[in-house]
Every structure is written in C-alpha cells, then in structure tokens.
Amino acid sequence: MLRTPLFDEHEAMGAAFTDFGGWEMPVRYGSDLDEHHAVRNSAGLFDISHMGEIRVKGEAAELLDYALVSKLSGMKNGKAKYTMICNADGKVIDDLIVYRIEADEYLIVANAGNRHAVLVQLLNAAEHFEVEVTDKSEQWVLLALQGPKATAVLNEFVDIDLDPLPYYSIASGKIGETAVLLARTGYTGEDGFEIFIPDTEALKIFRAIAVRDEVRVCGLAARDTLRLEAGMPLYGHELTLDVNPFEANLGRVVALDKDDFVGKVALTELQTQKTWKLYGLKGEGKRAARAEYEIYLPGGENPIGQVTSGALSPTLGYPVAMAFLDGSLELAIGSKLEADVRGTRIDYEVVELPFYRR
Amino acid sequence: MANPAELHYTKEHEWVKVEGDVATIGITKYAADALGEIVYVDLPKVGSSTTHMKICGEIESTKSVGELYAPMDGEVVEANDSLSGSPETINDDPFGEGWLVKIRFTQLPDLLSSSEYDAFIGE
Numbered sequence: 348m349l350r351t352p353l354f355d356e357h358e359a360m361g362a363a364f365t366d367f368g369g370w371e372m373p374v375r376y377g378s379d380l381d382e383h384h385a386v387r388n389s390a391g392l393f394d395i396s397h398m399g400e401i402r403v404k405g406e407a408a409e410l411l412d413y414a415l416v417s418k419l420s421g422m423k424n425g426k427a428k429y430t431m432i433c434n435a436d437g438k439v440i441d442d443l444i445v446y447r448i449e450a451d452e453y454l455i456v457a458n459a460g461n462r463h464a465v466l467v468q469l470l471n472a473a474e475h476f477e478v479e480v481t482d483k484s485e486q487w488v489l490l491a492l493q494g495p496k497a498t499a500v501l502n503e504f505v506d507i508d509l510d511p512l513p514y515y516s517i518a519s520g521k522i523g524e525t526a527v528l529l530a531r532t533g534y535t536g537e538d539g540f541e542i543f544i545p546d547t548e549a550l551k552i553f554r555a556i557a558v559r560d561e562v563r564v565c566g567l568a569a570r571d572t573l574r575l576e577a578g579m580p581l582y583g584h585e586l587t588l589d590v591n592p593f594e595a596n597l598g599r600v601v602a603l604d605k606d607d608f609v610g611k612v613a614l615t616e617l618q619t620q621k622t623w624k625l626y627g628l629k630g631e632g633k634r635a636a637r638a639e640y641e642i643y644l645p646g647g648e649n650p651i652g653q654v655t656s657g658a659l660s661p662t663l664g665y666p667v668a669m670a671f672l673d674g675s676l677e678l679a680i681g682s683k684l685e686a687d688v689r690g691t692r693i694d695y696e697v698v699e700l701p702f703y704r705r
Numbered sequence: 706m707a708n709p710a711e712l713h714y715t716k717e718h719e720w721v722k723v724e725g726d727v728a729t730i731g732i733t734k735y736a737a738d739a740l741g742e743i744v745y746v747d748l749p750k751v752g753s754s755t756t757h758m759k760i761c762g763e764i765e766s767t768k769s770v771g772e773l774y775a776p777m778d779g780e781v782v783e784a785n786d787s788l789s790g791s792p793e794t795i796n797d798d799p800f801g802e803g804w805l806v807k808i809r810f811t812q813l814p815d816l817l818s819s820s821e822y823d824a825f826i827g828e
Contacts, residue, residue, distance in 0.1 A: 363738065363739075363741075374741070374768070375741055375742075378742045378793075378796070379741050379742050379766075379767055379768065380742045380744075380767065380793075381742075383767075568741055568767060568768050571768070572767055633744065633745045634745055634747075634765065635745075635765065637770070658767050658768075659744045659745065659765070659767060661767065689763070689770070
C-alpha cells in the first residue's frame with residue numbers, strides 16, 4: 348500500500364489506519380466524533396496527500412474544455428471550479444477540483460483511487476493539443492485545515508492576508524521560507540483551506556499547525572461524516588462509472604453548450620432520462636442505514652433503490668443517508684420511506700440536501 | 706491497555722467474566738478500538754435465551770457495525786441499559802463500565818486465556 352510522506356508522524360501520533368484508494372491512511376487518531384466536532388466548532392487538520400494532483404500547462408484551457416464536462420476556459424486566474432471527467436458514455440470517471448493558476452496553467456485535484464484513470468484520460472486527450480500534463484502527486488503534500496477557526500490560525504503562518512480570499516479561490520504564499528499554494532476549498536462543509544506543500548517541507552508545517560490549541564488532527568472517519576452532512580459526493584458511493592452527472596444532481600456542472608467534449612453526445616441524451624436520482628434521507632432513532640442498504644416505500648415489498656452513504660450524523664444526532672432511488676418516482680421533500688437495516692424496517696423521510704449548512 | 710489476565714476471551718473479540726453460573730460479557734479494547742467511537746448498541750432483552758455463536762446484538766460506530774455473538778448457551782439475566790444513553794462508555798472502559806450483558810449459562814464453551822487472546826490479536 349502507498350503511504351504519504353507524513354505516515355511516520357501519523358503512526359507516532361497513535362493513528363489507526365485504513366486502506367483508502369490503495370493508500371494506508373489515518374482513519375482516526377483518537378475519537379472520530381471528537382475529530383468531527385473539532386472541525387465544526389474550531390479547526391481540524393487532515394493529511395490528504397493521497398489525493399492526486401495533476402498540472403496542465405500550455406493549451407490547458409483548450410484541453411480541459413475538451414476532456415472535462417465544464418467550461419474551464421471561462422475561469423479567471425486564481426479561481427477554483429468543481430467539475431467532472433466523464434467517458435464517452437457520459438458516465439463519471441471522477442469528480443475534480445480544477446484551479447486556474449495562470450491563463451496557460453491549471454491544477455487538477457483528483458481522487459486517490461482515480462488518479463491514474465484521470466491521468467490516462469487526460470493524456471489521451473492531450474494528443475490533440477500543445478500541452479504538458481504532469482502528475483505532481485508524488486512531489487506534494489496536501490493538507491486540509493478546515494473549520495470556523497481555520498482561516499485565523501492559517502493567517503498566522505502565511506505571508507499573505509487570507510481573509511479577503513473568496514471561497515473557491517487559490518493564491519500563492521509562503522509559510523516561513525516555503526512557497527505554498529493556498530486554496531479556499533474543502534470537503535467538510537466548513538470554511539477552510541487546502542494547502543499544497545513541497546513534500547520535503549511538509550513535516551515541519553504539519554507539526555507547527557497541529558500543535559495549535561485550536562487545531563485537532565483528524566482522520567478519514569471524520570472526513571467522511573463531515574462530507575456526508577455537507578451532502579458532498581464521495582466517488583465510489585454517490586459517483587461511479589454506472590452513474591451520470593444528472594442522476595447525481597450535478598447536471599449544473601455540465602456545459603452542454605460547449606462545442607465538443609468527451610461525453611457530449613451521450614450526456615445530451617442522458618439529461619432527460621433519469622433512471623436514478625440521488626436523494627437526501629433523514630432517519631428515525633439512532634440506527635443508521637449504511638451503504639448498499641435497501642430503501643422501500645412504506646410497507647413496500649420491492650426496494651426502490653439503495654443507500655450510497657449513511658451514518659448517524661454526529662452534528663445533527665439523527666441518521667442521515669444519501670440514496671439512489673427510482674428516478675420515475677419524483678419523491679417530494681417529506682415523502683415517507685423505509686430502510687431495511689439488517690432485517691428491521693426503519694422510518695426515513697426525504698429531506699433537502701445538504702443536511703448541514705454552516 | 707492490556708487484556709486483563711482474570712478474564713476469558715473469544716475469537717469474536719469478546720471477554721467473559723465467570724462468577725458462579727453467571728458470565729458477564731463485553732467486547733475487548735482491541736474490538737472497541739477497531740470499531741471506532743460507538744454510537745449505538747442493541748442488546749438482547751433480559752429473559753431471552755442465547756445460543757453459542759448465534760448473533761444476539763449489534764454494536765455500531767460511526768463507521769461500521771459489529772455483531773455481538775453469544776459466547777455460550779444460556780439466558781440473559783441483565784443487560785447494561787446505561788449504554789443506550791452513553792454507548793461511548795464501551796470505548797472508554799471496555800473491560801469495566803462498558804460491559805454488555807450477563808448470561809446465566811448452562812455450559813461453558815472453550816474460551817481463550819488472556820495470553821492466548823494476546824497471541825490471537827498479535828500482541
């Protein structure tokens with residue numbers, strides 16, 4: 348299994364580890380609930396170096412307009428955009444955050460398990476353009492500092508003022524003598540930053556932030572419950588090669604008015620045929636329907652779909668789930684449903700996504 | 706935390722404390738750590754009967770579900786009801802306040818000693 352440059356540090360801190368996308372990653376350091384609440388109430392620090400970072404330089408805007416589903420050429424320097432890369436069938440290869448560094452230079456952050464699939468797709472498309480596609484994943488450590496106190500803490504380390512930087516932006520700065528990229532993005536539903544650091548300089552920066560009283564170091568367990576509450580998809584659950592962006596309520600990122608791009612023909616067809624639709628569900632009691640548990644209409648005999656992610660929400664105190672349900676049902680907010688939780692029917696109802704908003 | 710020498714263990718990561726014909730059952734620190742913070746416990750009702758190696762309850766953390774296997778045939782004489790309000794007690798004190806049920810048993814199966822359990826979990 349792959350390890351991040353900070354693995355030894357996590358181990359010394361007593362982390363428990365889990366396999367995630369081929370990486371041996373910290374799942375928790377102590378209580379995953381305490382880590383979750385620290386992000387909601389103060390600040391949490393995550394090592395997310397398993398994420399793939401791909402740099403595109405040259406005819407980058409042209410390549411990305413062709414290979415991805417959004418219009419990336421319209422971005423301004425220093426802005427970030429959430430988008431997807433689909434195959435010719437319009438199915439999702441990965442969801443991505445794309446940062447425009449300069450007019451001819453973009454940075455793409457891909458999921459750990461999809462890094463190679465994304466890279467292959469980009470390299471194939473790159474044959475049509477004067478462009479250089481470089482996998483920077485091995486050279487950078489990516490840290491996320493998330494929570495209401497994240498910006499104030501990080502401001503004490505960096506040589507620029509982070510306060511005016513809007514959400515979904517990126518800026519260059521320095522921490523000590525180390526040049527870093529600071530992106531106001533995240534996967535927790537809180538304000539915060541993702542920090543791109545050269546791997547050789549990462550340990551001292553990680554330690555300096557981690558020792559702060561406001562900051563708790565957090566593992567992937569908390570990251571998962573945080574993103575679920577924020578209604579954010581996790582590839583392999585809400586997004587897969589069996590799903591198109593419209594089914595996952597992400598049709599807004601697909602720019603069908605672009606000239607030509609990978610998946611355009613299929614996506615144009617698919618936008619009107621929703622076989623499945625992703626819903627947010629809220630449960631009764633404390634028992635959570637988890638991924639792959641089946642959902643029924645009240646008293647129904649045949650399942651209408653499956654949970655993609657589910658947990659007892661640490662912030663809200665009740666079970667929440669995202670589920671792909673029969674798209675023809677067009678369920679309204681408040682619709683009553685049931686989940687089969689290991690043989691027992693538990694009452695659920697359709698609610699708005701996200702479950703939690705800061 | 707070491708596995709207490711005075712307890713017996715199962716390969717399902719439960720501990721068993723025998724007093725007369727009643728056995729107190731809990732899960733080990735190893736199991737509690739592996740589950741993560743426990744948020745829900747479903748224990749068998751007092752008076753229900755248990756069958757060796759049959760599922761008799763569930764322990765859920767934010768990340769996963771663990772099944773509770775009855776370590777022996779018998780009848781549940783007490784369940785730790787305080788856990789429904791504070792299931793995290795199992796993480797905090799798995800060998801003490803975090804006990805799960807007491808079973809009046811008819812026959813004890815073969816159980817592991819603490820040193821055998823240490824070896825089983827590779828400690």
